[in-house]
Amino acid sequence: MTDHQVILHSALGSGLLKSLSEQPLYDLCRVQVADACYLIDQCWLRIHRDDINKDLAGMKDLGSMCIQTMIHEESIFQYASTDTTARLAHWVRMYSGYYSVSERDAHAGYIMACAVKALGALASWMQIADQEAWYHVSEPPTDWPKDLYCQFVAMQVDPDKYIEVLDQYTLSLEPITSLLCLNNDELRSIAVRAIDTVARKKGGIISGMERNDEISLRDAAIVKQGRHYRAAGMSKRNVATKVHAWLQREVAKPPKQRPDWIALETEKPLTRKSVETILKRNLVL
Template sequence: MNDHQSILRLALSRGLFSYLSAQPLYDLCHEQVADACRLIDQCFLRIHGDDINKDLASMCIQTTIHEETIFQYASTDTKARLAHWVRMYSNCYSASERDAHSAYIMACAVKALETLANWMQTVDQEAWSHVSERPTDWPRDLYCQFVEMQVDPDERIQTLDDYALYLKPIISLPCLTDDELRHIADRAIKNAIRKKGGLVSGMERNEEISVRDAAIVKQGLHYRAAGMPKRNVATKVHAWLQGEVAKPPKQRPEWITLETEKALTRKRVEAVLKRNFVL
């Protein structure tokens, strides 16, 4: 059984949220999980209330397997026949248009969750690749914290991109324009984009701070090389930094950006110098 079938079967058995929320990296993407699970739950209820028969379950599975092909045909079909293509590729010709649309929306949400699940599992597995087995006696908080430390920001951003991409057909296909679930997908995509924006901004800020810290270290080393006693270096570097920040914008060094223009306290400057073995 492939990954998206596993995710879908969990969804059909109502065990999906429990499975995903138990993952060590769940806290990093709980909003995305909640949005996609809500889509799946709403589709589930639309298709068959509180239960789902074998034929409709098969339709959901086959629609997920053939989602990309269905989208290719539906997005170029001038007659907006998404339901037709779902029926054809799922071999469920008796499905109503509403059920067929629900199966397709569910397929998109399942694929979006699949990319999150794969990312969480991969990071968790790679976090322990250097040991023979995972620790079984660690508190859950410590275990999750350790796995979170192994996250590659670029891979996390790519996962959010893929998540939004899998949901995009729900808001782009003309025949789903008036579907009441469209706004849930739209919100989920916007939430993912907002999350990605925060990560990118944080990475840029970290890069700017790294450049600033490098300048602080360089100045500290300059004073040390000139014979200044260690006890005076932090104070001198702090005064130098305040002077650089106080300059008119056009005269400031390039490493002073909007994110780093506020001068650090002496204590913070000292911490930077100690962290980089200047003191």
């Protein structure tokens, strides 16, 4: 059974959210997991509502239809996206082998398949990132409090890989928003909101990365200046004050004359205490 099939089986039961919430990096993906789970729930509720008299065997058949649709999702999308007659339901029936399923149920099965793929991307990344956080030791600690363990793993996350998995999540949901035959489907708006939320989240991550880069460049310049003064024979106790005065002069320059490591929006230099902290952290003092 593939990872996606495991997720779908879990989704059709009650343990999916509980299972994912136990992952150390769940907090980083909480909103995306919730959005995908909600979409899956709404698909399943539609299938139940559309024929409340379905017997147990019929429900199992629909569950199998969803699994087969998930397995063949890429092929279904390929045909449905190039089919001028917008026959998504037809291709779901063909690939799942359930020829009598209604159009609404077929659409719900396909949307569910996309949501499961999105969840699968998150689940896989959370597991791999957890493992990678402990490559430097023989095995992860077993006696750490859960909060400390989760915090440590989160600190090791590669932001580029984090953005990559958010892109995979988005790509998994995009067929729901791009297929013309789903334009009027009420489930489409859920996928649209989920994609928009990811876009905002990515923007925040990228801004944070850029800010960290700016801080790194700024700190490197401060350290370089401090080492310059130390190399010139200046006493340690005077270096922080001297570097702070130098930083004030650099920030006071017109924007076009400032060095590149000073952010354009910077209006005031760091305090002397902050400069001293940076110098101490980098063993200049």
